[in-house]
Amino acid sequence: MTGPAVVRSGPIRYAEAERFARPRPVRGQDTRPSSGEICPQLPSRLDAVMGPPLDRHPQGEDCLNLTVTTPARDTAARPVLVWFHGGGFSSGAGLLDWYDAGALAAEGDVVVVAVNYRLGALGYLCLDGVAEGNLGLYDQLEALRWVNTHIAGYGGDPADVTVFGQSAGALSIRLLMGLPEARGLFHRAILQSAPLAIATRSRADAAVLGRIFAERLAVHAPGDDSRTAAPEALLAAQRDTALAHRERSGSILEPPFGPVATADDALDAQVRGMDVMYGWNADDMSAFPGETGETGETGEMGEMGKESETGEVSKRGETGENGDPAGPTRRIYAEPLDALGRRLVRAGARVHAYRLDWRPAGSDFGATHCVELPLLLGSRAAWRRSPMLGHTPWDEVDGLGRAMRAAWTGFARTGRPGTVAPPLTCREIPSPRP
Template structure:
């Protein structure tokens, strides 16, 4: 992606955390250079769709880092867009080249913040006496607090923040909407392909998976303390827990480690007056071969997993007094076996030609094809961040407003 010059800052350490503990904001006494680490993780289950990442980032637990991309570090008070990546709560990182916000920042005159958060067992293990669960969600909360405190120094307006995220990142936003501590930290939201049916699991179910995890950890590191064992053993136990969970649940979509229900019921109150856009890709479920219908058509499972739950959610938001828009992306890149699949919108919004080269989901599309549609889609996203309305929408993207119910 090309365009006017931008200023990239980061990685920036926004918080610190002990293993299995909540994050703490970085104090002024912490003068260490940022590590640039991303959360320890296994290869993504979507490598066959997206392709493996071309950049190799160091992995480690000092991973609460973010990047900021801005047209200028001045006093212009631009709209801010904070990105939470997807990856099934088990892979990915805001620091990856896939999620570079340079084109969004330059073309839309916005400040883009891309956030790492803890993943897998390190971020979402739930087990009495060891980990409370939802630590990755609290990382995201701490990142939003960092933005609120510091983003003015990067040319952004802390009172004009849009959160946007895809898949697991979009599910995170759904939970942050109801979290009392997050109120006032963002003002608009874009949820991309959020599989709401698997947004959370009960604490009892999460604890049962936590016990399975500790059993596998005892296989890989007999007698080791989970608080101090080498991360490689944690990842090995996490892998085997995922395999066992898949066999038990029959689902290739539902991750073994993810958010636990927070018990907060304030969503309807908290979203009143907010601008929210949600949507999905027409063939989202083609990325999950084990979830297709008997004839291999992704349409029915996509309707069941994305379209219907998101439509119901949109109606709820509108009833609660939010201003709501819904979109659908029908872009099927030439030569791609995946169609308008899960993640196919990402190269249209973020990253670069180098980051997305040879991505299977892009098929035979040239980067010029990607850029032509990408410029239009980025304009829609940044218009929403600036005004709460998507502005001009160009097919194969469609968008409509969800009407508020009559009194």
């Protein structure tokens, strides 16, 4: 739980949206209390690794809510960190206790905003005449606009905003970095375990999945359409589409609903002068057994993976065979992220890269996907049943977490994570030679 040294406000409604429409800001005269809802969703595929969330929130489509955690609602103009959660664009919520930012805000004297956004078909369906796709991304953009307008009232500085996110949240940040409408809304970025090799899909492929979804919805909600069907029917059709997508792609990692590549990616033009930190966990892919990392991807994100040099590898080996996560982790995370880092430096950004090698005692997962989350956010109570933590005492988790939180808030203040020590390593990506 949030400690006495901070104030946690929310849930706060930052925007509203009709089903399959872009979000619009809440009107200034709207004084309705927030619904406290999170986006309708199925259980996470990572429950076996993280454990299911122990807190429960109502699910519904009035879900564009956020929380603000601050040391004080004063005029101190503190650095602001905006959190975009992961969950494969299909599960999770910024309101979850996992993402309580009490320790991060208090120790770093920063303001932390945690954001809900639309997920699954509600957030990323592409279907002619129904949904354009990328609505969850536009929700995140609207949340950043809310921060720009309102965060000074919570002790934050709207001119000093760092976005940070994990997995799908980190992929979202990469896309926001290239979205012209997001220019000036954030100034630093931290990408945690972003699987860039599967970041986006073509609009044509998304349209195929949209048609599969519509066909399955007709089975689960005869007589209804995408706009009138109950959320339970949408989720049932979403589950069927995920199974069909797995058969088509052969991938257990790639979600059926996620961002569509945009033609107006302005990354190189927008990152000059920006501070960016990216990284991964040494055994990220242990959370996805059976996934080889051989995606056969195309497009800009995939090409970055293909052109990259050999990245750092896990101490567990290099082949990815016999359940070893090292090879897939290198292909899905390390190589594409390092290629992005070089591109950002060439475009004029200041870039740092990190790797986390922490393998909790008693865990079968090692330095797996999501293992950094309890080091940054949440509490003993929120994470007490998490399989990925094994039987590691919370005092050890919190001790390592204090060091990692200091690196993250240091980066938010200065653009540099400062001195770090194993199991966290960090390096600056050098500028290209003239």
